[in-house]
Amino acid sequence: MAANGRSNIHDDAYQSDAGPTRGPLGRSPEVVSTLFSQECASVTFDRRGRLLTVCVGAANVTLRLLDPDTLDVLAEHALPPRQPSSSPFTNFGGGGYFYLGDRDRVVVPTSNGTIDVIAETGTADAPALTLKRQYDVSEQVGSSIILSALPDWSGRIWFVTKAGVVGTVEPRSGKVHARDLGEGIGNSIAVDETDGVFVVTNKALYRFQGVRHGRPGISWRKKYDGGDRQKPGQSQLGSGTTPTVVRRGGHHYVAITDNADPRMHVLVYRADRSGPGRRPICKQAVFPKNRGATDNSLIAFKGAIVVENNYGYTGPEQNPPSGDPGRNTPTTVPGVTRVQVDYAHGGCHVAWANKRIRVPSSVSKGSTRTGLVYVYDHPAADEVRYTSAGEPEGGPEDPWYLTALDARTGRRVWSVFTGVGLGYNNNYAPITLGPDGTAYVGTLGGLVAVRDGG
Structure with a gap:
């Protein structure tokens, strides 16, 4: 994989969503946006600092190479169109997840049942994107959607499908192995240097490892409370998180959330081959009773887990038509919480809980x-930020903000208004911190960049 912070939607193989890459500090922030009428969600960076992103529309899917400053298109490559879906805003397959290799090659699962390897070609002045290899896994996945692909530490490519197929591809030979869990999968996977591959279904957390000839073998399975309802804000029943690996004190741990009622929990398990034990080392309830859900990966850094509340987000269609006075009354429940974990002795507690910030669906x-x-913040009408002149930033209708919270206290440090309306809704896309400190946000209209001025 490419360097940490540059390789995939969750920054690294652990899916930690955190690292030493700096972001903007809110100093005279500048906002740049581009319109593609496609959501450029996953963003990676080649060795020159240029963006490689897969932009997904209602039908068309395009891999683009973008200038990091202007967001101009330098090269593009059409991928197979997405399959029709009754819930297009929660369909993350066919390019929503991909990773960048250490030679600036994009490895992306497609809606045609293939995993494509696409390289940067051409010249510095006229770059191009060219298909170099294609792995056909259609026989193994059938009509299911390939959600994600990621390499393990041995170099084999692992993939998962929405219907619950877990498979491997040997990069040299192209040999494919797969097994059907019969349990739905809604997110990506995590890997660590013990050759562990972590998958969460709507019923259980798994540790896989390649066994004979690279077949996907189950090291252990840990059942959790997947709930009995798909809460508003979730793309499916069960945990809404990609597993997050944490390395502390010589041991590996893996964190997810459950889908319990009346309150959901952050769960942290031992991730070793020997198994997670009878109980998680951390089980912490978060968010209000019967109003807590998350469908995004956890942030793990410095002994802490940060989780956001997405409860109530039902997609862009939840907003009334433009001009309706109720347009800026989002239905999502606010909440961002930091859970401090005692990895040495077990146990955890809430370090802080910001109960005002509304984060409908961003991968923070x-x-x-x-x-x-x-x-990526979407305040209610009485929470809109105001300018020094007393005017609401962006007007009263549907404003969106990039907001920075103090990791120690949870307090809002600064916010910058990015835009108004449907085109600025990020709809489950991440915030991605670039090598130069720019923050990029995929939106339904394309891509937004926020950087410090001067």
């Missing part, structure tokens, strides 16, 4: 260099 990010947690 932490920066250990700035000490900030970055979220």
Whole structure:
């Protein structure tokens, strides 16, 4: 994989959503946006600092190479169109997840049942994107959607499907192995240097490892409370998180959330081959009773887990038509919480809980260099930020903000208005921190960049 912070939607193989990459500090922030009428969700960076992103529309899917400053298109490559879906805003397959290799090659699962390897070609002045290899896994996945692909530490490519197929591809030979869990999968996977591959279904957390000839073998399975309802804000029943691996004190741990009622929990388990034990080392209830749900990966850094509340987000269609006075009354429940974990002795507690910030659906990010947690904020009418002249930023209708929270206290440090309306809704896309400190946010209209001025 490419360097940490540059390789995939969750920053690294652990899916930590945090690292030493700095983000903006809110100093005279500048906002740049581009319109593609496609959501450029996952963003990675090649060795020159240029963006490689897969932009997904209602039908068309396009891999683009973008200038990091202007967001101009330098090259693009069409991917197979997405399959029709009754819930297009929660369909993350066919390019929503991909990873960048250490030679600037994009490895992306497609809606045609293939995993494509696409390289940067051409010249510095006229770059191009060219298909170099294609792995056909259609026989193994059938009509299911390939959600994600990621390499393990041995170099084999693992993939998962929405219907619950877990498979491997040997990169040299192209040999494919797969097994059907019969349990739905809604998110990506995590890997660690013990060759562990962590998958969460709507019923259980798994540790896989390649066994004979690279077949996907189950090291252990840990059942959790997947709930009995798909809460508003979730793309499916069960945990809404990609597993997050944490390395502390010579041991590996893996964190997810459950889908329990009346309150959901952050769960942390031992991730060793020997198994997670009878109980999680941390089980912490978060968010209000019967009003807590998350469908995004956890942030893990400095002994802490940060989780956001997405309860109530039902997609862009939840907003009334433009001009309706109720347009800026989002139905999502506010909440961002930091859970401090005692990895040495077990146990955990809530370090802080910000109960005002509304984060409908962003994959939030932490920066250990700035000490900030970055979220994509959608305040209610009585929470709109105001300018020095007393005017609401962006007007009263449907404003969106990039907001930075102090990782130590949870307090809002600064916010910058990014735009108004449907085109600025991020709809489950992440915040991605670039090598130069720019924060990028995929939106339904395309992509937004926020950087410090001067």
